Amino acid sequence: MSLQSFFIFSSMKKIIKKHPLAIRWFHWINFPVLAVMIWSGLLIYWANGVYRLGWGDKTVLKFFPDSFYKALHIPYHLAEGMSFHFVFMWLFAINGFIYFLYLIFSGEWRLIVPNKKSFKEAWQVVLHDLHIKKGLPPQKKYNAAQRIAYTGVIIMGLGSLLTGLSIYKPVQFNFLANLLGGYEWARAEHFILTILFTLFFLVHITQVIIAGWNNFRGMVAGFEVVQPLSPIVFLPPEEKIIEHTSEPLSPLPSLPPEEKIIEPGSESTELKENDTIQGT
Amino acid sequence: MIPYKEHEISSKEIRNRTLISFLVFVLLLVLAITLWKWLNHQPQEQGALKPLRKVLNYNEDVFNNFLSNNHLAKTFPVSSAVKKVRVNGNIGMSKDFDPTTWKLKVIKNPGDTLIVTIDEIKSLPKTDLVFDFKCIEGWSQVTHWAGVTFADFAKKYGLSEQIQKKYAGLITPDKRYYVGIDMPSMLHPQTLLCYEMNGKPLPMNQGYPLRLIIPVKYGIKHLKRIASISFSNERPPDYWYERGYDYYSGL
Numbered sequence: 001m002s003l004q005s006f007f008i009f010s011s012m013k014k015i016i017k018k019h020p021l022a023i024r025w026f027h028w029i030n031f032p033v034l035a036v037m038i039w040s041g042l043l044i045y046w047a048n049g050v051y052r053l054g055w056g057d058k059t060v061l062k063f064f065p066d067s068f069y070k071a072l073h074i075p076y077h078l079a080e081g082m083s084f085h086f087v088f089m090w091l092f093a094i095n096g097f098i099y100f101l102y103l104i105f106s107g108e109w110r111l112i113v114p115n116k117k118s119f120k121e122a123w124q125v126v127l128h129d130l131h132i133k134k135g136l137p138p139q140k141k142y143n144a145a146q147r148i149a150y151t152g153v154i155i156m157g158l159g160s161l162l163t164g165l166s167i168y169k170p171v172q173f174n175f176l177a178n179l180l181g182g183y184e185w186a187r188a189e190h191f192i193l194t195i196l197f198t199l200f201f202l203v204h205i206t207q208v209i210i211a212g213w214n215n216f217r218g219m220v221a222g223f224e225v226v227q228p229l230s231p232i233v234f235l236p237p238e239e240k241i242i243e244h245t246s247e248p249l250s251p252l253p254s255l256p257p258e259e260k261i262i263e264p265g266s267e268s269t270e271l272k273e274n275d276t277i278q279g280t
Numbered sequence: 281m282i283p284y285k286e287h288e289i290s291s292k293e294i295r296n297r298t299l300i301s302f303l304v305f306v307l308l309l310v311l312a313i314t315l316w317k318w319l320n321h322q323p324q325e326q327g328a329l330k331p332l333r334k335v336l337n338y339n340e341d342v343f344n345n346f347l348s349n350n351h352l353a354k355t356f357p358v359s360s361a362v363k364k365v366r367v368n369g370n371i372g373m374s375k376d377f378d379p380t381t382w383k384l385k386v387i388k389n390p391g392d393t394l395i396v397t398i399d400e401i402k403s404l405p406k407t408d409l410v411f412d413f414k415c416i417e418g419w420s421q422v423t424h425w426a427g428v429t430f431a432d433f434a435k436k437y438g439l440s441e442q443i444q445k446k447y448a449g450l451i452t453p454d455k456r457y458y459v460g461i462d463m464p465s466m467l468h469p470q471t472l473l474c475y476e477m478n479g480k481p482l483p484m485n486q487g488y489p490l491r492l493i494i495p496v497k498y499g500i501k502h503l504k505r506i507a508s509i510s511f512s513n514e515r516p517p518d519y520w521y522e523r524g525y526d527y528y529s530g531l
Binding site for chain 2: 011012013014015016017028032044045047048050078079080082083084086087090169170171172173174177178182183184187217220221222223225226
């Protein structure tokens with residue numbers, strides 16, 4: 001459907017601005033940086049690859065099997081892994097930190113942080129995605145499951161920084177390592193978070209493929225063409241609503257005003273709690 | 281309920297915006313790949329890619345600010361110390377070593393070497409330390425050591441001029457293993473010239489008769505079987521640094 005829209009020239013389409021330019025940058029910077037962090041982390045972890053799933057002497061899954069290491073050319077690259085890890089950590093931390101500030105000051109956090117209904121609704125989303133149940137609760141930018149997943153992944157990022165710092169400088173940040181259960185626990189937590197990141201990545205990629213082109217374009221071009229069956233519900237235009245906007249970072253400032261996707265709303269900075277949470 | 285507002289534009293406009301965005305996207309992707317390739321083809325400096333080495337040295341400057349004599353490695357009761365202590369390396373531990381003739385050489389200045397026997401070292405104030413020894417490979421072990429702090433040693437032997445220098449360099453008798461250590465770490469209150477493990481003289485494979493124990497560093501810096509200590513403002517040679525590891529390797 002969206003591919004058709006690519007070729008039909010004269011018709012008018014409804015679009016919404018989905019991801020502000022800043023968020024698209026944060027997202028696409030984070031992707032390769034996190035990939036380098038995970039790869040170099042693997043080079044480091046190999047030198048003392050002691051973690052496994054199991055009980056007693058029984059091992060269900062070894063992290064990681066030798067064949068896995070060999071296939072990826074992991075063994076004997078500890079120094080290389082450390083040199084990359086302790087350089088790219090800055091990019092990961094700085095990008096994540098600015099992203100965090102952006103979420104707060106743009107008000108975008110309201111669209112990501114789960115609200116009262118999210119935990120109940122997330123279950124419905126999961127049933128829907130597994131084709132067990134039809135129909136989705138009305139949503140804003142993200143559905144309930146997305147809110148929980150995306151907020152979770154931000155917390156995981158912070159967790160990786162803190163556990164990472166406490167195993168990088170366990171003496172100078174003694175209090176942090178103690179808080180996390182000691183040096184060895186902090187290392188295990190750092191590892192578990194990495195596993196969770198890769199699991200998140202797999203689910204994320206699957207969902208992006210299933211969601212299709214229109215959704216993917218949203219993270220590159222910023223807008224999404226409104227589908228007749230879109231789960232996103234819109235208000236009639238005459239109703240006064242508070243807009244979601246991040247106008248200062250609009251990707252296409254050169255557009256004539258009538259073609260702007262979203263008008264700057266001065267009220268948007270004073271978003272009231274009622275406006276965002278109620279009304280579904 | 282929805283904070284978005286829909287907007288009508290022509291399909292042509294959608295196509296144009298999509299094209300421009302993806303063009304930029306692909307250009308950035310190519311740029312990222314180019315940068316990655318460039319980085320991986322940089323010459324090496326001491327076993328690490330030059331730009332990475334630069335940042336590692338910068339990291340040292342950053343994290344040196346946190347190094348403090350008040351930040352101590354966590355200590356444990358003696359009962360927590362393991363009996364079977366892991367040996368974290370045997371480079372520099374040649375078989376042809378004669379412990380009976382061993383004396384510590386402290387090279388104060390070129391041509392001015394102080395010779396100290398193990399008994400003289402043992403007569404200095406003794407410090408016991410039970411801490412979590414951390415290997416750069418990622419394992420750690422709570423172990424029990426004893427010796428004289430380097431700070432006490434320097435005081436006793438009047439090395440006030442030498443400890444003004446930026447670095448200390450330590451080397452094994454066979455000269456095969458050597459480390460360089462920044463002076464603040466060397467003078468840290470938990471840094472020991474160590475001659476005892478688990479209440480007994482060091483075993484041969486743990487660096488008998490004298491080794492360095494420096495909890496603010498990874499195990500690679502805890503040189504076993506010290507032959508000499510020297511001082512300089514330039515980085516003394518360091519075995520693992522030459523093989524791509526961080527010079528500082530501080531914890």
